[in-house]
Amino acid sequence: MPGIGKGTRIYTIAISCIGIALLVYWTSNISLKGEILRGFLFWAVLSVMIESMPIYLSRQEIVTLGFPITYASLLIYGPGISSWVAICGAIIGVGRSKKLKIDRVLFNISQLTLSISIAWIIYQKSGGTLITSNSVYSFFPLVFSAGTYFLANTFLVSTVIALQQKASIFKIGLFSFKYTTLNYLAQVPIAILMAIIYRQISWWASLFLLFPIFIAHYVYRLYANLQKQHLDTIQALATAIEARDSYTENHSRRMAEYAFLVAKQIGLSINEAETIEYAAILHDIGKIGINDNILNKPGPLTEKERVKMKKHVKIGANILTRIDSFKEASRIVYHHHERYDGKGYPDKLKGKEIPIGARILSVIDAYDAITSERPYRPARSAKEAIEEIKKNAGTQFDEKVVKIFLKVLKQNVT
Numbered sequence: 001m002p003g004i005g006k007g008t009r010i011y012t013i014a015i016s017c018i019g020i021a022l023l024v025y026w027t028s029n030i031s032l033k034g035e036i037l038r039g040f041l042f043w044a045v046l047s048v049m050i051e052s053m054p055i056y057l058s059r060q061e062i063v064t065l066g067f068p069i070t071y072a073s074l075l076i077y078g079p080g081i082s083s084w085v086a087i088c089g090a091i092i093g094v095g096r097s098k099k100l101k102i103d104r105v106l107f108n109i110s111q112l113t114l115s116i117s118i119a120w121i122i123y124q125k126s127g128g129t130l131i132t133s134n135s136v137y138s139f140f141p142l143v144f145s146a147g148t149y150f151l152a153n154t155f156l157v158s159t160v161i162a163l164q165q166k167a168s169i170f171k172i173g174l175f176s177f178k179y180t181t182l183n184y185l186a187q188v189p190i191a192i193l194m195a196i197i198y199r200q201i202s203w204w205a206s207l208f209l210l211f212p213i214f215i216a217h218y219v220y221r222l223y224a225n226l227q228k229q230h231l232d233t234i235q236a237l238a239t240a241i242e243a244r245d246s247y248t249e250n251h252s253r254r255m256a257e258y259a260f261l262v263a264k265q266i267g268l269s270i271n272e273a274e275t276i277e278y279a280a281i282l283h284d285i286g287k288i289g290i291n292d293n294i295l296n297k298p299g300p301l302t303e304k305e306r307v308k309m310k311k312h313v314k315i316g317a318n319i320l321t322r323i324d325s326f327k328e329a330s331r332i333v334y335h336h337h338e339r340y341d342g343k344g345y346p347d348k349l350k351g352k353e354i355p356i357g358a359r360i361l362s363v364i365d366a367y368d369a370i371t372s373e374r375p376y377r378p379a380r381s382a383k384e385a386i387e388e389i390k391k392n393a394g395t396q397f398d399e400k401v402v403k404i405f406l407k408v409l410k411q412n413v414t
C-alpha cells in the first residue's frame with residue numbers, strides 16, 4: 001500500500017476534527033429516552049442490517065443501500081440521531097476491512113456527520129422541519145437537502161481518493177457521479193416515504209419500503225456476478241495462453257497488476273484502468289496462433305521467425321475484437337509492441353498516437369521480460385531491468401509512463 005501523503009493527512013485530520021466537533025455538538029442536544037430511544041434503535045438496526053449486505057462491483061467499488069435509512073432518520077429526528085444511525089452502519093463497514101485503521105474510521109464517521117449536517121442546514125434554511133404525525137411538507141427542501149447530502153458525500157470522499165492517487169478531484173468526482181447518481185435518485189423517494197409512513201402510519205408500514213431496496217440489492221448482485229463471470233472468462237483465456245508458452249507462466253497476471261496500478265496513478269478512471277488490466281492479461285493471446293517451434297525455441301529467433309512471431313498482435317486483436325466488451329482492450333493489444341519513437345510494430349505509431357494502454361503495457365512487458373528466465377538466458381535483476389528501461393525512456397518508451405511505473409514498482413517493493 002502506498003503511504004499516506006502529507007496532503008491526504010492534513011485533509012483527513014481537518015475533516016475528522018470538524019466531523020467529531022459536529023457530532024459532539026449534535027449529540028449534546030439529544031435526550032435519548034422514550035420514543036426517541038425506540039426510534040433510534042429501530043433505524044440503527046435497519047442501518048446495520050443494510051450495511052451488512054454490501055455488493056462488490058469491482059475491487060474498489062462497494063455499493064450499499066443505506067442512504068434511505070440515514071436520510072429518513074434525519075427527517076424524523078434531526079442530525080444527531082441520524083449521524084449515530086449512519087455510524088452504526090459504518091461500524092459494520094469497518095468490520096469488513098482486514099486492518100482496523102483508526103484514522104480511516106474517524107474520517108468515515110466524520111464525513112458522514114459532515115454530509116448529514118450540511119444536508120440538515122440546507123433543509124432548515126429552505127424551510128424544512130422535522131416530520132411529525134401531522135406535518136405538511138414542501139417538495140423543495142426535501143429534494144434540495146437530499147441533493148446536498150449526495151454532493152457533500154461525493155465531494156468529501158472524491159477529494160480523499162484524488163489526494164491519495166494524486167489525481168484530479170474533478171475526474172474522480174465525475175466518475176463517482178456517473179455511477180452513483182441514478183442509485184441516489186432512486187433512493188431519495190424511498191427515504192422520504194419511509195420517514196412519512198413511519199411518522200403518520202406506523203413503524204411496521206415503513207418496513208414495506210425495504211422491498212424496493214431489497215430488489216435493487218438483488219439486481220446489483222446479479223450485475224456483480226456477471227462482472228465476476230466476465231473476469232473469470234478472461235482468466236481462463238490467460239491460462240490457455242500460459243499453457244502453450246511455458247516460459248511466460250504467471251507473466252500476464254504480474255503484468256496486469258502493474259498495468260492497473262500505473263493506469264490509476266496516471267489519472268485514468270477505474271474503468272479505463274480495468275480495460276488496460278484486461279488487455280495486460282490477454283496481450284499475448286495471439287501467440288495461440290504461433291507455431292510451437294517458434295514459441296518455445298530455446299534460442300534467439302531468426303528474421304523469418306521474428307516476422308511470424310510479430311503476427312501475434314494482429315491475431316490477438318482479431319480474437320478480442322469479436323467480444324463486444326473487449327473492443328478497447330483489442331486496440332491496446334494490437335499496439336502493445338509499438339515504440340514511442342515510431343520504430344515499433346505493427347503500425348509504426350509514434351508518441352501520443354499510441355493508445356495510452358499500449359504505452360503502459362510496453363514498459364511493463366519489457367520489465368517483466370528482462371526479469372524473467374528465458375530458455376537461452378537466466379533472469380536479470382530488477383536493478384538491471386530498471387536501468388534498461390530508464391535508458392530507453394523517450395525513445396522506446398513514453399517517459400511519463402516510465403516515471404510512474406518506476407514509482408509503482410518502488411511502492412510495491414518497499
Ligand SMILES: [Fe+2]
Nearest residue numbers: 283284336337
Ligand atoms: Fe507481445
